Amino acid sequence: MTEPVTYNMTENILYGEKMSIEVCGGNPVRGKVRIQGSKNAVLPMMAAALLCDEITVIENCPDISDVHAMAEVMEDIGGRVTYEDHCLTIDASALGNKSIEEKRVKEIRASVLLIGSMLARFGKVTIDYPGGCSIGSRPIDFHIKAFRKMGVVTTEEENYIRCESASALKGATIELEFPSVGATENIVLAAVLAEGVTWIQNAAREPEIVEFCHFLRTMGAKIKGEGTEHIIIQGVSRLHGVKWQLGADRIAFLTYAMMVAGCGGEAYLETDSDTPPKEITVLSRLGCQIRLGSKGIFIRQQSRPNPIPYICTRPYPGFPTDGQSLLMAVLCKSGGVSTIEEGIFENRFRMIQKLRKMGANIDYVSNRARITGVTKLHGAAVEADDLRSGAGLLIAAGMAEGVTTVYKEHFIHRGYEKVVEQMQNLGLTANYHKEE
Ligand code: UD1
Secondary structure, three states, X not given: OOOXXXXXXXXXXXXXXXXXEEXXXXXXXXXXEEOOEOHHHHHHHHHHHOOOOOEEEEEOOOOOHHHHHHHHHHHHOOXXXXXXXXXXXXXXXXXXXXXXXXXXXXXXXXXXXXXXXHHHHHOEEEEEOOOOEOOEOOOOHHHXXXXXXXXXXXXXXXXXXXXXOOOOOEOOEEEOOOOOHHHHHHHHHHHOOOXXXXXXXXOOOOHHHHHHHHHHHHOOOXXXXXXXXXXXXXXXXXOOOOEEEOOXXXXXXXXXXXXXXXXXXXXXXXXXXXXXXXXXXXXXXXXXXXXXXXXXXXXXXXXXXXXXXXXXXXXXXXXXXXXXHHHHHHHXXXXXXXXXXXXXXXXXXXXXXXXHHOOOEEEEEOOXXXXXXXXXXXXXXXXXXXXXXXXXXXXXXXXXXXXXXXXXXXXXXXXXXXXXXHHHHOOOXXXXXXXX
């Protein structure tokens, strides 16, 4: 192993220092981690903070680069955002109607949610196309179709789209072709200040949408039905600033839980909640013992993980696509054959070639992967392709004997706060290294 270095989010991520993560694996975990606040809930809340001209405060906000990137986009358009000690403060009183540029949209996909907020606030917005993303094509056609139903006229140019409404946005009945998380959030953002009632049919039901709607209700919005496939929004004339305590990130929970499931051993995951995330069921299928505490979950794995004959990623309440790479890493050492079907994003299987490099036995055809468990994985030099494949590789690295170096770790910091320190809290040997 090379000499470890300390990690600083601002210097290492925002100003482009190249880092890698080195893990010396093969030992069981033992320790305790506190689960960070939810990435996928805070990003739409940040967009929602632009709907009013008062101050919004979000506590327990994770220190991850997606939050900082979203804050930079908001500052580009006149928002004032500060972050200190997990407290995010947003003042949108001086917001201007500036266009949202390509560089920003590519840096942070969730910036497309600013379309809904800007339409609600100014009745118009110009945004460069989000373009491709490393986990597959991620179009915004559902978002655009919905805005058109609300009276927005869209002009599509080669590189950007202009959305404009001559009068106030109008509530509408919108049936989504697929329960898209981003489209549901964007429609809600546009609808809370629209005239009349908006009814979203086939809405996404993810827990992050539920928390986001609670947050908006605290701001004064009138919303019903979140968590079901029908969300009904009665537009109001004004929203006000709030102070919000962000809930735990269920995918970060699943990530550290999968480290226990794959490496063996035991850990206490503190979530500050008395309701365990639904994803806990997959841990039982993998053979983990689970005990619920008052503010967390104790997980123990005493044997090789069980294989899972078949599992498919689906919109909530199905198994999350964001957990797929994490589960695949664990199944590499199961005592049998497992099948994973990826039902949402087509490019999530690029991690397979990295896992093979570590000794995994995986075949795949199209979106179906067959994982035959092996008794040992070994360390290798591997590269993250996206946020969750990076996390999957860290799990595999903990399970593998010898040293694994995970390159392109900046993807991992998009969604995980202090991931190396968290692995150390679990008793794993992990360190940051500066790339030459
Ligand atoms: C959100 C999550 C991401 C998660 C994903 C699926 C955030 C910040 N990100 O992403 O972590 O993996 O949900 O749970 O919350 N689609 C279209 N047209 C559209 C919109 C989506 O065809 O206009 C398709 C996508 O290509 C994809 C599927 O719908 O195949 C789901 O995408 P969506 O739910 O919108 O994902 P995101 O909101 O981008």
